[in-house]
Amino acid sequence: MPSKFREELGDKFILTKGLDECLFVYSSQEWSNLESKLKALPFTDKDVRAFVRFFFAGATECELDKQGRILVPQNLREYAKLEKDLYVIGVSTRVEIWDKGKWEKYCSEDNISPDKIAEKMAMLGI
16 A cells, blocks of 8 residues: 555555445545445435445455555455556545556546546536
8 A cells, every 4th residue: 555545544444346346445434434324325225225235245444564565355356356566546535446457448448538527527516
């Protein structure tokens, strides 16, 4: 884990399946905040139940070793298709861990076109 994220994440943090086939990393406090928001959603909604299962079923608490590394469980490595080289990026309240090839492919696709993103943000009032 890059040193710039270690202080923010703390000694223990949560690693889980993310969207776009990456892993999400949350500080314990941010995980608690997110958990509260998800608990407030209507569990009678099938999509809510599916998302909560997806998100929580793979979650695991991690600790850094003395060299700032973490052990990523096999099920999460397989989900994110993590190989040898990784990207670890900060995204607002979380860190994302990407396989290098997947990140580079993601960055080369239209889904991160600044113009398209700006249009969508404008529709959301941002």
